[in-house]
Amino acid sequence: MPLAATLDVTTNRAVSFSFRVVNDGTSAIDLTFRSGKRADVVVRDATTQEEVWRWSDGRLFTQALQRATLRPGEQIEQSFEWDDPESGSYVVVGTLEADQEARAETELSI
Amino acid sequence: MSDDDMPDTDFSRRDVLKATGGTLAVGAMAGQAGASDRVEVNVGFSGPQGRNAAENAAESVNREFNFDAMTIEINESARENLENNPNIRYVEDNGTMEAHDQETPYGIEVTDADTAIDDGTTGDGVSVAILDTGIDAQHETLEANLGEGWATDDAACTTNCGGGPFGGGNDIEECLEEWDDDNDHGSHVAGTAAAADNGTGVVGVAPGATLHAVKVLACDGSGSFDGIAAGIEWSADQGHDVQNMSLGADSDSDVVSDAIEYAADKGVVMIGSAGNDGPCSDCVGFPARHPEVIAVSATDEDDELADFSSTGPEVELAAPGVDTLSTVPRDDYDEFSGTSMSAPHVAGAAASVIADGTTDREDVRAELKEVAEDIDLDDNEQGAGRLNVAAAVEAEEEDDDDDDEEEEAEESVSVVTDEATDVGESSATLNGEVAELEGADEADVGFEYGESGGDLSNAVDAGTASGAFDATVDDLDADTDYEFRAVAETDEASDEGDALAFTTDEEEDNEEEESTAPVIDQFDLTDDSNPNWARVAVDWTVSDDDGNLAEVTTELNDGVDSEQSAVSGDSAAGTHELRERDGHGEVEVTLTVTDADGNETSETDSITLG
Numbered sequence: 001m002p003l004a005a006t007l008d009v010t011t012n013r014a015v016s017f018s019f020r021v022v023n024d025g026t027s028a029i030d031l032t033f034r035s036g037k038r039a040d041v042v043v044r045d046a047t048t049q050e051e052v053w054r055w056s057d058g059r060l061f062t063q064a065l066q067r068a069t070l071r072p073g074e075q076i077e078q079s080f081e082w083d084d085p086e087s088g089s090y091v092v093v094g095t096l097e098a099d100q101e102a103r104a105e106t107e108l109s110i
Numbered sequence: 111m112s113d114d115d116m117p118d119t120d121f122s123r124r125d126v127l128k129a130t131g132g133t134l135a136v137g138a139m140a141g142q143a144g145a146s147d148r149v150e151v152n153v154g155f156s157g158p159q160g161r162n163a164a165e166n167a168a169e170s171v172n173r174e175f176n177f178d179a180m181t182i183e184i185n186e187s188a189r190e191n192l193e194n195n196p197n198i199r200y201v202e203d204n205g206t207m208e209a210h211d212q213e214t215p216y217g218i219e220v221t222d223a224d225t226a227i228d229d230g231t232t233g234d235g236v237s238v239a240i241l242d243t244g245i246d247a248q249h250e251t252l253e254a255n256l257g258e259g260w261a262t263d264d265a266a267c268t269t270n271c272g273g274g275p276f277g278g279g280n281d282i283e284e285c286l287e288e289w290d291d292d293n294d295h296g297s298h299v300a301g302t303a304a305a306a307d308n309g310t311g312v313v314g315v316a317p318g319a320t321l322h323a324v325k326v327l328a329c330d331g332s333g334s335f336d337g338i339a340a341g342i343e344w345s346a347d348q349g350h351d352v353q354n355m356s357l358g359a360d361s362d363s364d365v366v367s368d369a370i371e372y373a374a375d376k377g378v379v380m381i382g383s384a385g386n387d388g389p390c391s392d393c394v395g396f397p398a399r400h401p402e403v404i405a406v407s408a409t410d411e412d413d414e415l416a417d418f419s420s421t422g423p424e425v426e427l428a429a430p431g432v433d434t435l436s437t438v439p440r441d442d443y444d445e446f447s448g449t450s451m452s453a454p455h456v457a458g459a460a461a462s463v464i465a466d467g468t469t470d471r472e473d474v475r476a477e478l479k480e481v482a483e484d485i486d487l488d489d490n491e492q493g494a495g496r497l498n499v500a501a502a503v504e505a506e507e508e509d510d511d512d513d514d515e516e517e518e519a520e521e522s523v524s525v526v527t528d529e530a531t532d533v534g535e536s537s538a539t540l541n542g543e544v545a546e547l548e549g550a551d552e553a554d555v556g557f558e559y560g561e562s563g564g565d566l567s568n569a570v571d572a573g574t575a576s577g578a579f580d581a582t583v584d585d586l587d588a589d590t591d592y593e594f595r596a597v598a599e600t601d602e603a604s605d606e607g608d609a610l611a612f613t614t615d616e617e618e619d620n621e622e623e624e625s626t627a628p629v630i631d632q633f634d635l636t637d638d639s640n641p642n643w644a645r646v647a648v649d650w651t652v653s654d655d656d657g658n659l660a661e662v663t664t665e666l667n668d669g670v671d672s673e674q675s676a677v678s679g680d681s682a683a684g685t686h687e688l689r690e691r692d693g694h695g696e697v698e699v700t701l702t703v704t705d706a707d708g709n710e711t712s713e714t715d716s717i718t719l720g
Contacts, residue, residue: 034386034418035358035448036278036295036331060338060357060366062243062295062331063383063395064448065418066278 003029003070005104007041007094015082015110017041017055019094021102022075029070031098036061039096041080046089046107055080085110149186150204154179160197167192212251212309213443216411217302217430217455219642222500223315226462227307231503233316233461238303238352239345240454241338242296243331245323246439247286249297251311252321255304259289260344261325262337267292271329279329282439292329294438298446299356301437303454304461311443312435315458315499318465322350327357338397339369342380346373351464354457355382355403356450358395366397374402374548379464379471381406381457383449385420391490394422398453401547401576404460404475408432408452409496413485419449423577426475426493427482429455459499466503472522472546477505479545484674489578521549525598527557527607528578529676533706535615537584542596542607544575550600555579559594561587562611566595589616591657611679613658613706627709628654632683633701635717644693644719648673650701653681658706664688665700677703694719 002025010016019039023029043053070076087110096102153164155178165171167189168182181204184192193201218224226232237257244267245259246252261267267290271279280294291297300314300321307317326341327333338357345353346369353373373380382398384407398405405424408416408431415421416432431452433445456478463474481502482495528541540557547553552574558566572581575598586592592614596607616625632651639645648664657680665672666688673686688699697719702712 036327038278056332056359057361058335058363059332060327060335060359060363060397061333062293062327062448063356063358063386063450063453064295064298064446065386 002026003096003100003102005094005096005102007092007104007106009092009106009108011108011110015085015108017080017082017092017094018077019080019104020075020077021070021096023070023072026072028072029100031068031070031096031100033066033068033098035063036066037097038066039078039094041092041094043082043108044091044093046091049091052090053082053085055082148183149189150181150183151189152179152181152200152202152204153192154199156197156199160195160199163192163195163197212307213312213435214642215302215312215435217434217451218313218315220411220413220430221315221455221459221497223455223458223462224313224640225500226503227313227317229500229503231462231466232307232318233304233458233465234318235320236316236352236461236464237320237322237348237350238316238354238457238461239322239324239348239350240296240300240303241324241326241341241345241353241355241357242299243293243327243329244289244291244296244325245300245321246297246437247290249301249437249439250441251305251308251313252297252300252437254306254308255317255319255321257320257322258348259287259323259325260341261288261323262333262340264337265325265328265333267325268329278331280439287323289323289325291323291439293327293331294444295331295356295446295450296323296325296327297438298434298436298444299354299450299454302434302451303354303458305437311441312437314436315455316461316465319458319461322348324353333357335363335366339363339365342366342369342373346376346378349376350378352379352381352457352460354454355380355397356448356453358383358385358398360395362396367400370397370400370402374471377469377471379460379474380404381453381460383453384408384422384425386418386448388415388419388421389417390420392422393420394424395420399424404456404478405493406449406452406456407491407493408447408449409485409492413496415487415491416447416449418447419452419491421488421490423490425490426479427456427497428452428485428487428492428495429497455497459497459502462499463502463505472524472548476524476546478502481505486674521600521602523547523550523553523598523600523603523605525553525555525596525605525607527594527596527610529610529678530594530612532582533612533614535588535617536586537582538586538592538612538614539580539582540570540594540596541578541580542572542598543578544598547576547600549602552576553598553600555596555598557581557583557594557596558606559583559592562591562593566593566609586614588614590614611657613656625705625707625709626655628652628659628703628705628711630701630703630711630713631681633713633715635699635715637717637719638687639694639719643689643691644695644697645687645689646697646699646717646719648686648688648699648701649683650686651681651683652677652703654705655680656705660704660706663702665702666690667693667697
């Protein structure tokens with residue numbers, strides 16, 4: 001899969017996630033999104049795997065289709081804020097919410 | 111088109127969807143540079159050379175005739191040259207330039223909203239709240255209809271949306287109001303509901319309604335549960351009549367549900383997008399699936415279900431939502447797809463029904479559904495059918511005479527009786543549907559039945575339901591007329607549907623000798639065309655001596671358009687409207703009536719549509 005995803009984490013009082021998807025291939029990739037939700041981030045407890053936080057929980061989205069073309073080498077990025085995390089060890093997964101898959105995972109300790 | 115030179119990387123939906131927009135002459139609309147020295151003319155020519163000359167001179171061809179003429183837009187400077195061409199018979203100003211400056215999106219035509227507007231029902235004085243990303247505060251065909259707006263802190267208009275394909279914003283240079291649209295989505299939705307009929311751009315379903323921007327979605331197209339709840343509350347407190355929610359989530363929200371019930375108590379008619387998770391079943395999103403919200407699925411120009419449309423038992427209506435033309439900031443137009451585009455067709459229709467005098471929210475809902483057009487989709491796909499605005503405006507308020515006591519109770523239930531199915535010698539399946547339910551999750555349902563002419567003295571329980579239900583009875587006598595009706599009851603309310611009839615089959619040894627074929631008593635065609643659509647009204651009356659009428663079908667030109675009505679008893683009458691875009695001329699209409707025994711009677715007639 002030529003779509004490569006990365007997920008960076010910045011911890012302050014809130015936790016910031018920066019989810020990036022880059023087209024590592026040699027041809028353009030067309031993406032279709034079903035709604036205003038173009039990416040999502042899920043935080044799981046590292047030991048129990050229990051879902052602790054999901055960005056899209058508690059959010060509603062526009063219900064129009066959106067299309068985008070990602071040319072070779074081109075990158076797209078979205079930031080997410082987790083406001084009041086409890087301390088612990090977590091696994092964080094970022095996913096592209098399009099008709100093409102891209103996923104990135106990282107670990108986080110607070 | 112002005113956006114074609116945008117770089118591919120720019121993630122504006124207008125850029126992307128323009129590529130699929132195809133035939134739309136956005137450049138010809140008022141407000142675009144160069145439009146002012148363009149004129150629309152009718153050109154008569156002789157022979158292919160004349161046709162070529164006219165086409166070459168045209169900036170756009172607006173109409174082609176079967177005879178040697180076409181209507182084109184032409185730069186004033188090119189006109190004289192064309193007039194001097196010996197293959198051109200005439201160049202005349204078209205007297206209806208104003209009308210052509212304003213496009214009527216297909217969704218307005220398909221739903222007969224144009225007919226309602228022509229008849230003077232425009233939603234005048236009705237307030238429609240658009241809970242969305244805002245509304246362009248200065249759009250040439252929205253501004254005249256804008257009322258007060260509001261925004262949550264989180265969603266207030268911003269000119270800094272993070273940029274890039276994930277940003278989602280439209281990069282407007284300045285926010286004129288906190289509820290100004292920094293995404294495009296809200297303006298597009300607003301235009302479908304109520305773009306003004308001012309000769310510019312596009313026209314909405316209810317061009318006389320007042321639009322209120324309730325900006326609960328940020329420039330990225332998302333909003334929080336509490337923000338949406340606050341928007342619903344604000345709008346309800348303003349006394350708005352209709353709220354459109356072209357937004358959704360997978361999970362329910364308690365606080366949004368509370369807000370919806372608050373608004374329902376204040377009489378607000380609420381419309382929601384079913385969602386874009388299709389193809390899928392039983393997948394209607396929230397808040398559309400809330401019982402107080404009218405969930406709308408998406409269809410296309412040919413009344414096919416959009417492949418992306420979510421479906422499920424909560425769907426109450428279908429409306430156009432594929433390549434829908436509407437307004438985007440600033441003075442621009444674009445085609446979007448999604449159930450987001452379907453909901454505002456219904457919101458505008460609700461405004462028109464309210465303006466026509468039906469104010470109770472459940473009556474509005476019932477009238478919209480009562481006359482919706484059956485477009486041969488499953489109930490989970492089309493609900494009551496595809497929206498028809500003109501018919502909804504004309505619909506009788508037949509529910510208004512219901513017991514006043516019921517209306518005052520906190521709980522209310524409304525049940526309809528559907529035709530019996532699987533009718534045999536001694537058994538039949540009785541069908542009913544809980545059409546409306548307030549203050550309770552489910553109603554106790556069942557049927558009362560008996561021989562025709564007597565009391566409905568027998569009862570059968572069908573458990574509890576919030577939608578369709580049925581029960582099978584198997585103690586019937588053969589070859590006997592029965593009547594039955596659906597009943598529903600909650601702790602505080604009850605309702606019964608109209609009685610319907612069915613006739614059990616004769617015992618086998620009698621065969622079908624006594625079965626009589628249905629008869630066509632009346633079959634009249636009336637020309638009801640407009641310039642865009644060839645339309646014919648078919649007035650029919652049918653009867654059947656043995657009282658088992660089943661279905662009436664009318665068909666235009668071997669299936670170009672068709673309409674079906676379920677009928678019963680020994681006589682029935684109705685009107686069907688069939689149509690074909692640009693199908694003027696002589697057409698054939700076939701009327702077919704069938705009975706429950708499979709007998710069929712058919713007649714074909716023709717009419718010339720002008």
